[in-house]
Amino acid sequence: MSSPRHSSPCFVLFWLVLSALLLVGCQSQISESPHYASGLSDPAYARSALYEQYQEWQGVPYRTGGESRRGVDCSAFMQLTFREQFAMQLPRDTDSQAHVGRAVSSRQLRPGDLVFFNIGRSTRHVGVMVDKSKFLHASSSKGVMISDLYQPYWQRYYWQARRLSQ
Known part of the structure; x- marks a missing residue:
């Protein structure tokens, strides 16, 4: 049997307000995290995070379907890079990644933009800009x-770029 005091409108309103304040407090902690506050909208932060990722993964061999340091393919590497460095979830395959965010001109590229290449009739490749032309x-052939x-090779096969931030 419930107490009349706990079902009163004032009591319910009190708990709703308290719950809302707790949720707002949690949200502000999340937004203060560097991954959320800076992330891709800050080119200097994105550059730094991507070079950090490169240091950790440099030379890991390419392996079709691979998703670990034993071997990784291009789309899996983008998926784990964005998850680890920017707390963002990308689709697993290159074709799906080519539809996220918004298209951006090759003249306006900045760190964190995805770049896509059409290598052959059914082969696509993806990478992420870290600096002016890198x-x-x-x-x-050489892993991460x-x-x-x-x-010239990359210019020949360049297809499009996508920006995931504002």
């Missing part, structure tokens, strides 16, 4: 590395 990716977007 992008981080899992290369099928940084390449220059303006090398």
Whole structure:
């Protein structure tokens, strides 16, 4: 049997207000995290986070379907990079990743932008910009590395770029 005091409108209102204050307090703690406060909207932070990711993964070999330091493919590397460095969830495959965020011109690229390449009829590749012309990716020939977007090979196959931040 419930006490009349606990079902009164004042008591219910008190608990609703208290609950709302607790939720607001939790939200402000989350937004103060560097992953949420800076993230991709701050190019200096994004650059630093991506170079950190590169230091941790440099040279890990490419492996189709791989998702670990024993071997990783390009889309899995983007998925885990965005999850680890920016607390963002990306789709697992390159084709789906090519539809997230918004399209951005190659002349407006900044750290954190995804860059996509059409290598062949059914082969796509993805990386992430870390600096002016440098992008981080899992290369099928050399594993996780940084390449220059303006090398003739990458220019030949460049397809599009996507920005995930504002």
